[in-house]
Amino acid sequence: MxxxxxxxDLLNRVDIVDVVESYVPLKRAGSNYAARCPFHxxxxxxxxxxQTKQFYHCFGCGAHGTAISFLMEHQVMGFxxxxxxxxxxxGMVVPEQTPDPQHKEKVEAAEDLTEVMLKAAxxxxxxxxxxxxxxAYLKNRGLTGEIAARYSLGYAPDGWQNLEAVFPKYQSKSLxxxxxxxASEEGRRYDRFRDRIMFPIHNQRGAVIGFGGRxxxxxxxxxxNSPETPLFEKGRExxxxxxxxxxxxxxxxxxxxxxYMDVVALGQYDIGYAVATLGTATTPWQVQKxxxxxxxxxxxxxxxxxxxRAAWRALENSLAQLQDGKxxxxxxxxxxxxxxxxxRAYGRETFGxxxxxxxxxxxxLVQELTSRVDMRTVEGRAKFLQEAKPLVKQVPAPMxxxxxxxxxxxxxxxxxxxxxxxxxxKVITRAQAPQRRESIKPSLVRALxxxxxxxxxxxxxxxxxxxxxxxxxxxxxxxxxxxxxxxKVLEVCANGNNVRSVAEHFRGSEFELLAHEIxxxxxxxxxxxxxxLQAEFVxxxxxxxERFRHVRITLLLEKSKRQSWTSEEKEQxxxxxxxxxxxxxx
Numbered sequence: 001m002x003x004x005x006x007x008x009d010l011l012n013r014v015d016i017v018d019v020v021e022s023y024v025p026l027k028r029a030g031s032n033y034a035a036r037c038p039f040h041x042x043x044x045x046x047x048x049x050x051q052t053k054q055f056y057h058c059f060g061c062g063a064h065g066t067a068i069s070f071l072m073e074h075q076v077m078g079f080x081x082x083x084x085x086x087x088x089x090x091g092m093v094v095p096e097q098t099p100d101p102q103h104k105e106k107v108e109a110a111e112d113l114t115e116v117m118l119k120a121a122x123x124x125x126x127x128x129x130x131x132x133x134x135x136a137y138l139k140n141r142g143l144t145g146e147i148a149a150r151y152s153l154g155y156a157p158d159g160w161q162n163l164e165a166v167f168p169k170y171q172s173k174s175l176x177x178x179x180x181x182x183a184s185e186e187g188r189r190y191d192r193f194r195d196r197i198m199f200p201i202h203n204q205r206g207a208v209i210g211f212g213g214r215x216x217x218x219x220x221x222x223x224x225n226s227p228e229t230p231l232f233e234k235g236r237e238x239x240x241x242x243x244x245x246x247x248x249x250x251x252x253x254x255x256x257x258x259x260y261m262d263v264v265a266l267g268q269y270d271i272g273y274a275v276a277t278l279g280t281a282t283t284p285w286q287v288q289k290x291x292x293x294x295x296x297x298x299x300x301x302x303x304x305x306x307x308x309r310a311a312w313r314a315l316e317n318s319l320a321q322l323q324d325g326k327x328x329x330x331x332x333x334x335x336x337x338x339x340x341x342x343x344r345a346y347g348r349e350t351f352g353x354x355x356x357x358x359x360x361x362x363x364x365l366v367q368e369l370t371s372r373v374d375m376r377t378v379e380g381r382a383k384f385l386q387e388a389k390p391l392v393k394q395v396p397a398p399m400x401x402x403x404x405x406x407x408x409x410x411x412x413x414x415x416x417x418x419x420x421x422x423x424x425x426k427v428i429t430r431a432q433a434p435q436r437r438e439s440i441k442p443s444l445v446r447a448l449x450x451x452x453x454x455x456x457x458x459x460x461x462x463x464x465x466x467x468x469x470x471x472x473x474x475x476x477x478x479x480x481x482x483x484x485x486x487x488k489v490l491e492v493c494a495n496g497n498n499v500r501s502v503a504e505h506f507r508g509s510e511f512e513l514l515a516h517e518i519x520x521x522x523x524x525x526x527x528x529x530x531x532x533l534q535a536e537f538v539x540x541x542x543x544x545x546e547r548f549r550h551v552r553i554t555l556l557l558e559k560s561k562r563q564s565w566t567s568e569e570k571e572q573x574x575x576x577x578x579x580x581x582x583x584x585x586x
Contacts, residue, residue: 002080002083002094002095003095004505006092006094006095007068007083007504007505008500008501008504008505009092010068010083010086010087010090010092011054011066011067011068011500011501011504012500013090013092014054014067014086014089014090015051015054016049016050016051016054016055016056016066016067016070017033017049017051018089019067019070019071019086019089020033020035020049020056020067020070021033023038023074023075024036024038024047024074026049027045029045029048031050031051031052031526032048032049032050032051032052033048033049033051034047034048034049035047035049037058037060037061037063038074039058039061039063039073039074039292039293040058040060040061040063040249040292040293040294040295041249041252041294041295042060042295046058046059046060046061047059047060047063050523052526053454053519053522053523053526054066054067054500054501055501055503055519056069056070057520057523059323060295060323060325060326061291061292061293061295061323061326062288062291062292062321062323063292064503064516064519064520065503065504065516066500066501066503066504067086068082068083068086068504069082069503069504071085071086078205079507080094112174113174113177113178113229113230113231114207114208114209114231116167116174116175116178116180117178117180117200117207117208117209117210117231118207118208119166119167120163120166120178120180120208120211121152121154121198121200121208121211122166123154123163123165123166124154124155124156124193124198124200124211125152125153125154126154127154127155127156127157127162128148128153128154128155128197128198131155131157133216134155134197134216137197137216138153138197141261141265141340142265142268142344143264143265143268144268147264147267147268148264150243150267151199151200151240151243151263151264151267152200152208153197153198153199153200153264154197154198154200155196155197155198156191156193156194156195156196156198156213157194157195158194158195159191159194160190160191160194161189161190161191162191162194163175163180163181163191170189171189175189176189177229177230178226178229178231179192179210179211179226179227179229179232180192180193180211180226192213192224192226193211193213193224195215195216195217195219196213196214196215196216196224197213197214197216198211198212198213199211199212199213199214199239199260199264201226201232201237201239201278202241202242202243203231203237203242204241204242204245205242206242207231209229209231209232209237210225210226210229210231210232210234210237210278211225211226212224212225212226212239212260212278212279213225214260214261223259223260223279225278225279234278234279234280235278235280235283235285235286236283236285236286236289237278237286238256238275238276238277238278238286238289238290239260239263239275239276239277239278240260240263240264240267240274240275240276241275241289241293243267243272244263244272244273244274244275245293246272247272247273248273248293248294249293249294250273251272251273252294252295252296253273253294253295253296253297253298253355254273254274254275254290254293254294254296254297254298255271255273255274255275255298255299255300255331255339255355256274256275256276256277256282256290256297256298256299256300256314257274257275257276257300257338257339258276258277258301258302258310258338259276259338259339259340260276261340262274262276262300262338262339262340263275263276265339265340265343265344266339266340266343266351269343269344269347269348269351270348271343271348271351271352274300274339275290281310281313281314281317282299282313282314282317282318283317284317284318284320284321284513285513287317287318287321287328288321288513291321291323291326295325295326295327296326296327296329297318297326297327297328297329298328298329298330298331298355298358299311299314299328299329299330299331300331300333300339300355300358301314301330301331301332301333302332302333302335302337302338303332303333303334303335303337304335307332307333307335308332311330311332311364312368314330315328315330315361315364315365315368316391318361319391319394319395320394320395320396322361322395322396322397322400323396323397324397324398324399324400326397327360327361328360328361329358329359329360329361330358330359330360330361330364331354331355331358333354339351362400362403362404362407365388365391365404366407366408366411369384369387369388369391370384370411372384372387373387375411381411381412381413384408384411384412385408385412385414385419385422388408389422389423392404392405392408392423393423393424393425405419405420405423405425443479443482444540444543444544444547445479445482445483445486445544446482446518446521447536447540448462448486448537448540448541448544449482449485449486449489449502449518450518450521450522450524450525451522451525451533451536451537451540452486452489452490452493452502453489453502453518453519453521453522454522454523454525454526454533455525455533456489456492456493457493458533458534458537459489459490459493460493461534461537461538461541462490462537462541463541463545464487464490464491466545466548467483467486467487467490467544468487470548470551470552481511481514482514484510484511485506485511485514485515485518488506488511489502492505501519502515502518502519503515503516503518503519549576552572552576553573553576553577556569556572556573556576
């Protein structure tokens, strides 16, 4: 494990502008640098590199990171290789620190599993060539040898321990850790995949990390997937994305389907820009990954009730990832078809035409919500607004949110101002906006973390003990994830660590995505001078403490309606009433 102190020191010495400019031409744009994004197709520059904060951010696709992230994404390097590359540029030597036993075991296990999965994929691929049954099945599905090779399809023979032929140490723990072998409670071991067409699942660097197995004859389950392993987390991966990347760039769109065979069948008909979810509802991480690849994401579902339910889950998980200038659309096939059968029945052009005509997310959202109520009645329209509120509030794209609210207000028969008040949406005009801030204010907790990300020394003005005492008060106004990240950042700063990048510090943790968002938001504070920034931080901290005090009082008053206070609670109430309004951070 490379120490965090070394990584942060490395980021302090490396100039991200030099790193990015060695691959992408940059132009000065005010205090930052700009370019056309190297991670998605675009006509005008939306890719910004901040020399002050030493990170890049694309306002088009959302790509974000440090010099390390850039090499990992742009040059398809592993984390360690990217660190070594940057260290070599500035004359630093990556420390060969002996990792703690748990981490060392995890790293070695991951490296071992990568080899195990590759050997298994090669075994299954070789078995396909010798199985008349499996080859006949694929030919019957209209697939050629060329397309089978493109997706590295294989075959897991019938039988209980076929993998023993390629893994003589069949009792090895790595086989169960990789999800290839199942160990029963009685100690019996057997292959997970038997008599199935095998679909290797690759990560974005092309390494096999899991498998999907499709039964040939009758049997349940029809599809069997690898379990979660140190290599494979199905909510973060997409089948076929590795093979589809160039086709997605050329077509400037991606179609998301539900089955492996759908992806392969579409590829057979030269629709190479299809990917599939891995047996679960589409996740926010998958949406984010797709929107980094292209501006147009089209979900393709069966037209039956199950397909509609899956589409709604995909819609809900896409809302928080939406950006102006990007489109998420939904294609529903006739109920008797899936993408595989449809493209074989009607061909590439007809399928492509349906993709072109797929309605946008906003239309599907409104259609679904209005179908649940009677819009002719006042009660129905009120229910419509009630169900729309939590969905609309998730949309971060300013213009899309505005247009969606206008449409919903019109359908409900209210003015947009009335709707915005009912949805608790504060619209700040130029006249109302604070003079020293150009963008809309973040939440109180997020603002504090953003300021700390911009200037870690502000941690000295906070009282982390007070935060710990009130961490249980997390709510919609005090989000648990943001409070948790604030506590972690304060802890890191209190330990004297020089945090150049919060996103890099929390790589691989539960806070990774949020830390990326926070780091991007920290840019808004760079125009504020030191004195004003400190005053802003102190003021925000005092408001947070006051918010905690207010919530504590409210909880005590609510309890008093149900039962009497204890003597401790009476004392706490007196203290809260007298206290914290005039407190300052310690």
